[in-house]
Amino acid sequence: MPTVTWSRLNEDRRAAVVAAAEAEFAAHGFSQGSLNVIARRAGVAKGSLFQYFADKRDLYAHITDVGSQRVRCYMEDQIRVLDPTRPFFAFLTDLLDVWVAYFAEHPRERSLHAAASFEVDTDTRVSVRAVIHRHYLEVLRPLVRDARGRGDLRPDADTDALLSLLLMILPHLALAPYVRGMDPVLGLDELSPDQPALVVRRYVAVLAAAFAPQPLTTATPGGAQSHG
Known part of the structure; x- marks a missing residue:
């Protein structure tokens, strides 16, 4: 955490240090x-x-926290607009679309995210990623918890695994559409205007297949199975 001396600086001087x-x-x-x-x-x-x-x-860590707060404030506003009480995987699709668009429109945040993701020094990487992960999880945990409470996730769903996957997917979607060489599999290396949205839907489909409740299966005459 910054020192008492930092807190006593005037706002313009603190802003100048952060910007630099x-x-x-x-x-x-x-x-x-x-x-x-x-x-x-x-x-x-x-x-x-x-x-x-x-x-x-x-x-x-402080500079990472300042940047993460900007991203978080924007995304929390968007979460309220998108209505997180909707079915979870439909909501998640729209949220990830907003996430991708945000980093397209905010190159400073994208560059700082890249700096954190690609940091080569281990101690430094741990310091900055710990800050980013804290912000991610403080937003994502309640969304996942509420989704489970509504029945949007399987009763036996491993929510920690879901959160871990989101911690991998979110940074990837923040960078891969704009950083060549990160994703040659899903078409993000040869970007078309609609490719990020298609990739979002493929990710969400995989998550839904793993974590959403399974359709009810009922018996039909003759022993065949039908899905409700």
Whole structure:
């Protein structure tokens, strides 16, 4: 967490540091980003950064948290608009469409997501991914819990597995339509305007097959089975 010194800075100075750090990390990654460049662009001494944050990983985590909050606020607004009380997999389809569109329209957030996903330093990657995963799960867990309560998931559904799969799918959909080489299987390497929507529906179909309640099977005359 940032230090007390950071909290005492005026809002414009904090905004300048955040903007400079986001630009540098988006361009070069977290561990490869230059603190000298950040300090110069923000108009502060490099040593001041270590008065604002306990260490570099604290800075990385804070910048990740600020960016994640922006994404989260937008998506939570969209969740309310989409109505999360609808059947879960129909709602999830629309939510993932909004998610893909958001990252198409917000290159800064896309670049920061890429920096977190492709970070090569293990300790740094753990620091920033922990922040992102916390935001994901604080939003997703209630949606999955409520879906199970409504009967939109099988009674024996492994909801932890569902959440884990969503933690893999969401970052992939944030980046793969815009980063060549990430998905040669589902057609995202040769993008057409409707390809992300088709991919979303293929993912949701797989999730629904694994986690949605199975249709009731009833016996018909002659011993044949029909599905209700």
